[in-house]
Amino acid sequence: YMLTKIKHNLTMKRVAASTGLLFLFLLSSAHPLAAQTVTQGYSSDEVLQRGMLVSLKDKDPTKVEPAEPDNIKRLHGLVVNANDAPVTLSSESQTTFVATVGRYEGLVSDQNGTIKQGDYITVSKVRGIGMRSDTKSINIIGKALADFDGKTNVLSTTDLKDNGGVTQKVNIGRIALDIG
Numbered sequence: 001y002m003l004t005k006i007k008h009n010l011t012m013k014r015v016a017a018s019t020g021l022l023f024l025f026l027l028s029s030a031h032p033l034a035a036q037t038v039t040q041g042y043s044s045d046e047v048l049q050r051g052m053l054v055s056l057k058d059k060d061p062t063k064v065e066p067a068e069p070d071n072i073k074r075l076h077g078l079v080v081n082a083n084d085a086p087v088t089l090s091s092e093s094q095t096t097f098v099a100t101v102g103r104y105e106g107l108v109s110d111q112n113g114t115i116k117q118g119d120y121i122t123v124s125k126v127r128g129i130g131m132r133s134d135t136k137s138i139n140i141i142g143k144a145l146a147d148f149d150g151k152t153n154v155l156s157t158t159d160l161k162d163n164g165g166v167t168q169k170v171n172i173g174r175i176a177l178d179i180g
Helices: 002-030 069-074
Strands: 038-042 053-057 060-066 075-080 087-089 096-099 102-109 120-123 130-132 142-144 154-161 167-179
Touching: 038 060, 053 069, 060 075, 069 075, 069 120, 075 102, 075 167
Parallel strands: 038 087, 102 130
Antiparallel strands: 038 096, 053 060, 053 075, 075 096, 102 167, 120 130, 120 142, 142 167, 154 167
């Protein structure tokens, strides 16, 4: 009788665990961009928008600044809203919230061509904006979860000049990213 009771209790625990996992799976798939980590508060010397890629400020790891090629080695995360994660760690003076892991919307450009779902994202020449990575990229912020063709869902455009004076029109949009 005792062996049967133990088997029954183990079976019930397995059912409860399976049901809990199923519930968590359904909950996470219902909100694919929901935060999956703790966000950290930082200070910044400039205004930063949600979705911008940021790097830690040189010699002051309590501050962040827009990511760009000059600070790519300090690439840290993505600016998010304070309520995008279940837990946010910050002091009153830290009003910029940064996620380093999870699924969030990020600002990207077509500077290095069309972004396809699954492409890796790195820092572009436009401060705080990502682009499709190539084989030369040394730091990656994450992976694109959606496409950006530079024609639909464009939020802004800017012109970039290379060293030879050639101008490139760059389109900026917001897509889902899996950062980490």
